[in-house]
Amino acid sequence: MQKLYVITDTEIQKRYSHFELASMAIEGGANMIQFRDKKMSSSAMLDECWNISELCKDNNVIFIVNDRVDIAQMSGARGVHLGNKDIPLRDARKLLGENAIIGATVHSPDEALKAEEDGANYIAYGHIFDTKTKKTEGKPRGIKSLQKILSLVDVPVFAIGGINHTNVDELLRLPLFGIAVISSVCASRNPVRATRRFYNKLFKYLYL
Amino acid sequence: MEGGELLELARRIKKKISPSTKLFINDRSDVAVLSADGVHCPSDGINAPFIERFAFQFNKKFLISRSVHSLIEAAVSENLGFSYLIFGPVFETSSKLKYGRPHGLENLNDVCESVDIPVFAVGGINTDNAADCIKAGASGVAVVSALMQSDNIRHTVRSFSKALGGL
Numbered sequence: 001m002q003k004l005y006v007i008t009d010t011e012i013q014k015r016y017s018h019f020e021l022a023s024m025a026i027e028g029g030a031n032m033i034q035f036r037d038k039k040m041s042s043s044a045m046l047d048e049c050w051n052i053s054e055l056c057k058d059n060n061v062i063f064i065v066n067d068r069v070d071i072a073q074m075s076g077a078r079g080v081h082l083g084n085k086d087i088p089l090r091d092a093r094k095l096l097g098e099n100a101i102i103g104a105t106v107h108s109p110d111e112a113l114k115a116e117e118d119g120a121n122y123i124a125y126g127h128i129f130d131t132k133t134k135k136t137e138g139k140p141r142g143i144k145s146l147q148k149i150l151s152l153v154d155v156p157v158f159a160i161g162g163i164n165h166t167n168v169d170e171l172l173r174l175p176l177f178g179i180a181v182i183s184s185v186c187a188s189r190n191p192v193r194a195t196r197r198f199y200n201k202l203f204k205y206l207y208l
Numbered sequence: 209m210e211g212g213e214l215l216e217l218a219r220r221i222k223k224k225i226s227p228s229t230k231l232f233i234n235d236r237s238d239v240a241v242l243s244a245d246g247v248h249c250p251s252d253g254i255n256a257p258f259i260e261r262f263a264f265q266f267n268k269k270f271l272i273s274r275s276v277h278s279l280i281e282a283a284v285s286e287n288l289g290f291s292y293l294i295f296g297p298v299f300e301t302s303s304k305l306k307y308g309r310p311h312g313l314e315n316l317n318d319v320c321e322s323v324d325i326p327v328f329a330v331g332g333i334n335t336d337n338a339a340d341c342i343k344a345g346a347s348g349v350a351v352v353s354a355l356m357q358s359d360n361i362r363h364t365v366r367s368f369s370k371a372l373g374g375l
Contacts, residue, residue, distance in 0.1 A: 041252035042235055067211060070238035074258045085210035091242050095266070 001202045003178030005032040005124075005158055006195060007066070008052075009186045011039075012132070021186055022052045026059050028185075028195025029203070032178065034081055036066035049075035064103060069095050079103065079121070084111065089118040105160070107141070109152055116155045124180050125149045127161020128171070132183060143170055150175055165197050172201065211239055218243035232273065237263060246271030246291070251281065256289040275330075277307055279319055286323040294350050295319045297331020298341060301353055307331075313344045320345030335367045342372060 006025035008018040016024070022033045033056055035049050049065055053076040056063035064081050065072035069092045072080040079101030080092055092102055103122045104115040115123050130140050140162060150157055156177030163171070164184045171179060181198060188194035209217070214236060222231050222243055232248045233240035237259045240247035247259060249272065256272045263270040271291045276282045282293055297310045310331060320327045326347035333341065333349045341349050351368065358364040 041250070042254045043252050046254050046258065068236075068238065069211075070236065070241075070254070070259075070262055073238075073262050074254065085212045087211040087215055087238060087242070091215065092238075095238060095241060095262075 001172065001176055001178055003032045003062075003158070004030045004195070004198055004202055005034065005160075005178050005180035006030040006185050007034040007036050007180060007182045009036060009182050012183055013187045016186070016191065018048050019051050019055070021191060022063075023055055024191040025185055025195045026055065026061055028192040029199030030061065030185075030195050032062045032064065034064045034066055034180070035077075036081075038067070042068075042071070045071050046074055049077060053077050062101065064101065072096065072100075081105070081124070089115065089120055093119055103158075106149075109149060112149050112153050112155075112157075116153045120155055122156040122158060122177060123149075123153065124158040124160040126159060126180075128159045129162030129164070129167050131162035143174075146171075147174065165194075165201070168198060168201055178202075211236065215239045215243055230271065232271070237272075241266050241270065245269075246273060248294070249274045249290070251275050251277060256285075256291075260289060273328075276319070277311070279315070279322055282319045282323050282327070286325050290325065292326040292328065292347070293319070293323065294328045294330045295346075296329060296350075298329045299332025299334075299337060301332035313340055316341060316346060317344040335364070335371045338368055338371045339373075348372070 008021040010018060018035050025033060035052055037045060049071050053063050063077045064079050065077045066081045067086045069080050069087055073096055081103040082089060082092060083105045089102060089104060101121045103124060104120040106112045106115050106123045106125050112123055125146055127140050128146055146159055158178045158180045159171050159176055160180040163179050163181050185191050185194045218233055218239060225231060230246060231244040232246045233244045234248050235250055235253050237247040241263045259272050273292045273294060274285045274290045275294050276285055285293055295316060297307055298316050299310050316329055328348045328350045329341035329346040330350040333351050334354045338349050355361055355364055
């Protein structure tokens with residue numbers, strides 16, 4: 001396990017801004033951050049992403065912008081994360097170049113293979129467990145199907161969706177590149193500590 | 209509309225229209241660079257210099273326009289490097305109610321004279337008042353309701369073209 005990926009969300013909670021969440025997650029040990037917001041105006045988005053991008057550079061953390069290829073490029077982010085309704089991967093690659101990190105959300109083996117073929121640098125497969133933030137996307141995929149994805153593709157795989165401090169244990173021995181979390185950090189009482197608890201589980205495990 | 213769907217639609221439109229007709233995408237400069245001739249920025253959109261640096265790598269002629277609602281906004285936007293401006297609402301209109309009272313032809317004239325880049329009039333433009341906007345110094349007009357609510361869009365566009373002295 002190499003990456004603890006925190007996605008900032010200001011819809012499931014209103015206490016903290018994206019920047020505040022990013023900075024708390026980094027303090028807790030996150031080494032990858034994704035900005036996701038579908039409501040902000042483009043100028044506010046660029047502002048926020050610019051600041052998070054600088055913060056991430058200072059802390060050697062990879063910063064990814066969800067959906068908006070233009071904002072990703074302009075803010076100095078390392079790349080963009082695309083869902084299946086966003087700009088196609090190959091088009092995003094044209095805009096960002098070979099050095100950018102482009103990730104894709106996938107929900108099935110077919111989508112995983114397609115994303116790999118289209119040149120994704122990583123995929124996020126989910127949702128693995130039951131979650132409130134992805135309620136529109138049907139039943140959780142579960143560990144078995146995650147294992148299938150892992151055996152199918154060579155591209156780095158993140159597990160995403162409903163991961164909390166208890167069920168994360170089920171993921172620790174899988175050959176995942178990392179885990180991606182939203183609610184269990186953003187909506188927790190103390191996002192720094194919530195991230196730290198994931199960090200301890202993920203990276204202590206390396207030395208057991 | 210999500211980025212993927214918007215891109216697909218924009219590419220379909222671009223294929224259909226004549227090469228001399230410019231296609232602009234609202235707000236999304238990534239979609240615009242991939243499919244259109246320019247991006248139109250709402251007044252809370254991204255500033256031109258950022259878009260230039262991003263878009264000019266792919267298209268040196270990429271156009272960047274912006275909506276403005278005051279003289280000062282127009283001046284700032286010109287300095288920032290926007291290619292042209294859309295000023296309004298000039299007349300009463302339902303689609304621009306959130307921008308407050310109409311500015312009228314006199315304000316349109318002030319804005320047109322204060323900047324060197326082209327200014328388009330927007331807001332409540334119809335075939336009767338379109339020519340007045342040009343007289344006030346506008347380089348053209350932008351229409352929403354008059355076309356979207358028209359029973360015969362083709363015919364309405366022709367009437368506008370005639371009202372503006374044939375385009």
